Amino acid sequence: MKLNNSxxxxxxxxxxxxxxxxxxxxxxxxxxxSQAGTGIGDASTNGLNNGTGxxxxxxxxxxxxxxxxxxSSLGPEFSDPNNxxxxxxxxxxxxxxxxxxxxxxxxxxxxxxxxxxxxQHITLxxxxxERGSREYNIALxxxxxxxxxxxxxxxxxxxxxxxxxxxxxxxxAAFGNDESAWELNRRVExxxxxx
Amino acid sequence: xxxxxxxxxxxxxxxxxxxxxxxxxxxVTGGTESAMPVAVxxxxxxxxxxxxxxxxxxxxxxxxxxxxxxxQAMQSRPSSASEVNFKEWQTLVQDYLVVGxxxxxxxxxxxxxxxxxxxxxxxxxxxxxxxxxxxxxxTAHHISDLIFEKLTGKKGVFSGRIAYITSNGRQNHQxxxxxxxGFNPQTIASSPxxxxxxxxxxxxxxVAYVSFERHSAAIYIQTLATGQRERVAEFPGINGAxxxxxxxxxxxxxxxxxxxxxxxxxxxxxxxxxxxxxxxAIDTEPVWSPDGSAIVFTSDRGGKPQLYMAxxxxxxxxxxxxxxxxxxxxxxxxxxxxxxxxxxNGGNYRIAVMDMASRGISVLTSGPxxxxxxxxxxxxxxxxASKKGGTGFLSAVSVDGKxxxxxxxxxxxxxEPAWSP
Numbered sequence: 001m002k003l004n005n006s007x008x009x010x011x012x013x014x015x016x017x018x019x020x021x022x023x024x025x026x027x028x029x030x031x032x033x034s035q036a037g038t039g040i041g042d043a044s045t046n047g048l049n050n051g052t053g054x055x056x057x058x059x060x061x062x063x064x065x066x067x068x069x070x071x072s073s074l075g076p077e078f079s080d081p082n083n084x085x086x087x088x089x090x091x092x093x094x095x096x097x098x099x100x101x102x103x104x105x106x107x108x109x110x111x112x113x114x115x116x117x118x119x120q121h122i123t124l125x126x127x128x129x130e131r132g133s134r135e136y137n138i139a140l141x142x143x144x145x146x147x148x149x150x151x152x153x154x155x156x157x158x159x160x161x162x163x164x165x166x167x168x169x170x171x172x173a174a175f176g177n178d179e180s181a182w183e184l185n186r187r188v189e190x191x192x193x194x195x
Numbered sequence: 196x197x198x199x200x201x202x203x204x205x206x207x208x209x210x211x212x213x214x215x216x217x218x219x220x221x222x223v224t225g226g227t228e229s230a231m232p233v234a235v236x237x238x239x240x241x242x243x244x245x246x247x248x249x250x251x252x253x254x255x256x257x258x259x260x261x262x263x264x265x266x267q268a269m270q271s272r273p274s275s276a277s278e279v280n281f282k283e284w285q286t287l288v289q290d291y292l293v294v295g296x297x298x299x300x301x302x303x304x305x306x307x308x309x310x311x312x313x314x315x316x317x318x319x320x321x322x323x324x325x326x327x328x329x330x331x332x333x334t335a336h337h338i339s340d341l342i343f344e345k346l347t348g349k350k351g352v353f354s355g356r357i358a359y360i361t362s363n364g365r366q367n368h369q370x371x372x373x374x375x376x377g378f379n380p381q382t383i384a385s386s387p388x389x390x391x392x393x394x395x396x397x398x399x400x401x402v403a404y405v406s407f408e409r410h411s412a413a414i415y416i417q418t419l420a421t422g423q424r425e426r427v428a429e430f431p432g433i434n435g436a437x438x439x440x441x442x443x444x445x446x447x448x449x450x451x452x453x454x455x456x457x458x459x460x461x462x463x464x465x466x467x468x469x470x471x472x473x474x475x476a477i478d479t480e481p482v483w484s485p486d487g488s489a490i491v492f493t494s495d496r497g498g499k500p501q502l503y504m505a506x507x508x509x510x511x512x513x514x515x516x517x518x519x520x521x522x523x524x525x526x527x528x529x530x531x532x533x534x535x536x537x538x539x540n541g542g543n544y545r546i547a548v549m550d551m552a553s554r555g556i557s558v559l560t561s562g563p564x565x566x567x568x569x570x571x572x573x574x575x576x577x578x579x580a581s582k583k584g585g586t587g588f589l590s591a592v593s594v595d596g597k598x599x600x601x602x603x604x605x606x607x608x609x610x611e612p613a614w615s616p
Contacts, residue, residue: 043386043408047422048372095499130582131544133524133537133566134611135392135436135449136493136500138412139456139477142433165411166433170389171365177564177585 074192084109088190089173090148091183094129097143099151107148110190111155118158124148125189126166127173129182134168141166141188148188231346234264234289238308239274240297245331247297247306247338254339254353254376258575259598260346264289276309281316289313293342303327306334310342320345332378350573356615357578358383358393358402359589363607370404372419375614377602383417384424392611394437399616403427403437403446414448416463428461436480440487440507447471447481447490447507458492460507471509480524483507485531491515493523502536516549518556524567528574533594535568535577546579548594559596567611580610 077083088110090103099107114120126141145164152162174181233255238248256263268287273279274296284292295308303325310320320341326334333354340351355375362368366387373380384390388407395402396416403416412434417424428434432451439446446461450468458471458481472478476496483490487507494503500523502516516522521539528534531551538547538558545562549555564582571578574594581590581601587608591600602609 043384043388043390043406045384045417045422045424046382048381048383048419130564131542132500132521132539133480133493135480136477136495136523138391138433138435139449139451139479142451142456143477164432165407167389167407168391170391170407175585177582 078192085113088192090144090188090190092144092186092188094182094186095132095140097140097147099147104151107151108155111152111157114152114157114161115155118161121161121163121193123163123165123191123193125171125191126164126168127171127185127187127189128169129185130169130172130177131182134170138166138168138170141168144186144188148190230260230262231291232264232289233261233291233293233346234269234284234287235293236269236272236274236295237266238295238297238306239272242299243297243304243331244328245335247331247335248293248295250332250335250376251293251308251339251342254336255342257376257600258343259593259600260343275307276311276318276321279311281311281313284313291319291346295338300325304331304334306331306338308338310345332374336374336376349575352571352573352575352614355572356399357589357612358395358615359580359609359612360390360393361607361609370402372402383419383422384415392436393613394439395613395615396439397441397443397616402613403439405435405437414446416446427463427466432456433479438481438483440483441485442487447483449479449481458490458505460490469509471505471507472503472512478503482525482527485527485529491525491527491534493525502534515554516556517554519547522547526568526570526577528570528594529572530574535570535579537566537568546577546592548577557596559592559594560590560599565590569612569614571614572616578612578614580612 077085080086084106087106090099090106114122124145126145128137128141142164145166149162149164153159169185172185173187174184235248235252252263255261270283271280273294275294279292279294290313292311292313293308294311295306298305305323306326307323309318311317312319322341324334336353339353343349343351353375356372357375358370358372360368361371368386368388368390369382370384370390370393371380371382386406386408388410391405393402393404400420401416401418403414405412405414413426413429414434414437415424415426427446428448428450430450430452433449433456435449437446437448444463446463448459448461449456450459455475456477456479457473458478460469460471471490472492474494474496476494478492478494480493481490489504490507491502491504493500497514499520501514502522502525503512504515505512519538519540522536524537526535534549534551536547536549538545538556543562544564544566545558546560546565546568547556547558559577560579565579567580569578576591576593578589578591580587587610589602589609589612592598
């Protein structure tokens with residue numbers, strides 16, 4: 001069903017492209033030059049003057065917002081609000097990558113779980129608020145993720161269980177231009193993968 | 196049946212029109228006091244799909260250099276110099292007059308115009324050009340460039356393009372290229388994961404950018420004409436902030452593969468990497484001086500983000516910004532004499548320019564969330580990203596800060612503008 005939908009959208013987009021191209025520009029080399037990305041997760045690209053093209057062919061995207069990807073397949077302790085494992089977001093102060101006291105028990109609980117489940121793998125996703133420049137915020141997000149990772153490693157978690165990626169301010173948890181949004185966006189998300 | 200299908204196609208094309216043609220409106224505020232009065236008389240034209248004189252009028256007005264005469268105030272509509280009564284335009288206190296006509300010549304269009312000096316009753320410029328239907332807007336911008344250069348002595352930038360990132364919701368990110376007036380936006384890459392930091396190659400034929408499409412950062416170089424692209428950096432950690440060397444052979448970028456973000460120079464032919472900065476702090480956002488000798492970058496090695504300069508061969512690193520608690524994301528003017536930056540003070544982020552000789556800083560915008568400055572290729576304006584009411588849009592400011600224009604996109608957030616060379 002899902003697949004059928006995708007095929008339909010693709011077909012309509014192609015029709016649109018062809019129909020409009022007929023009435024406008026003409027250079028066949030430009031039309032042929034469109035190099036759609038290959039493999040799941042690749043972006044699709046278009047040559048210039050090539051119409052608006054075909055969008056979002058990706059299936060099985062990450063959806064890694066809010067509480068972690070794949071957490072639903074984990075044990076019930078991950079959804080018990082009284083268990084620190086249910087908390088998978090660590091928040092930070094402005095322009096800082098220091099771990100605040102409140103989050104030390106949360107990180108420790110995840111470390112314990114990872115120690116007990118050595119085949120389990122996590123990605124620490126670093127984020128920042130919208131203020132300041134974007135690439136600097138990418139760097140800041142990575143430092144935040146590394147702060148969490150270094151505590152986990154001190155607690156004995158293996159390097160190979162931890163992946164790090166920083167999205168800076170590119171994937172806000174909350175939209176808005178004030179502190180109530182910003183404080184939710186300065187964060188590291190602990191995302192569990194696999195079973 | 197064939198009839199029915201044609202109707203469907205026409206409808207689909209019509210639906211796609213707002214997206215490709217009317218993406219934005221432009222709002223100009225301010226202007227220079229010495230703006231020259233210019234009248235662009237609507238060109239004589241029948242059945243021409245593009246209002247060429249209207250585009251020329253809008254281009255010249257947006258530049259801030261001219262005070263454009265309203266059509267309603269015109270007493271006559273000459274289409275060539277021979278029809279002009281110069282006395283009439285002198286009485287209307289116009290310094291310059293643009294007249295012209297467009298003729299349909301079997302599918303092609305013949306466009307001719309003259310730029311006239313009202314007080315000297317003479318011609319400054321006169322051109323006749325041929326254009327296809329698709330090139331009519333481009334022809335209009337070209338006319339604006341010719342007029343602008345004649346009257347100001349500076350190269351016109353109306354024929355250029357801008358690249359920028361736009362998002363519609365969380366999983367729809369696009370890298371687009373549009374004409375400088377925002378028309379004809381075309382998506383050159385789209386992804387459900389973030390796209391960042393578009394940078395034009397010096398020849399304007401390729402764009403480097405960052406994509407998270409594989410759930411980690413990678414840098415791609417895409418050729419605009421074909422849409423073909425190549426992944427040039429995908430190291431563990433950050434792959435960010437690509438910046439072309441002025442000769443187009445190297446890319447300065449940020450990599451954190453050695454533990455913390457550092458500036459590297461990637462040789463595009465040999466793929467060799469030179470590590471430029473070696474601090475244990477954040478070093479990012481490199482830009483080349485136009486002569487290629489120096490790299491300016493953002494570093495928080497002193498505690499807060501400030502701009503530093505190094506030799507592009509490595510070494511000789513020194514701090515160059517000292518006022519404000521946050522200076523980042525530098526952009527060199529084409530002549531290398533000034534540097535635009537994001538200048539933060541007490542949580543207010545504005546665009547400022549620094550004179551490289553005196554190191555004096557002038558703040559050009561009002562904030563509070565201005566970022567990503569990019570110089571026009573003639574150095575007259577700085578394009579940047581701004582935010583109001585939660586939506587990001589593009590703005591431009593003249594280098595003296597007197598003229599502002601706001602490019603308001605009809606939907607979605609728009610950010611990280613880069614003006615083509």
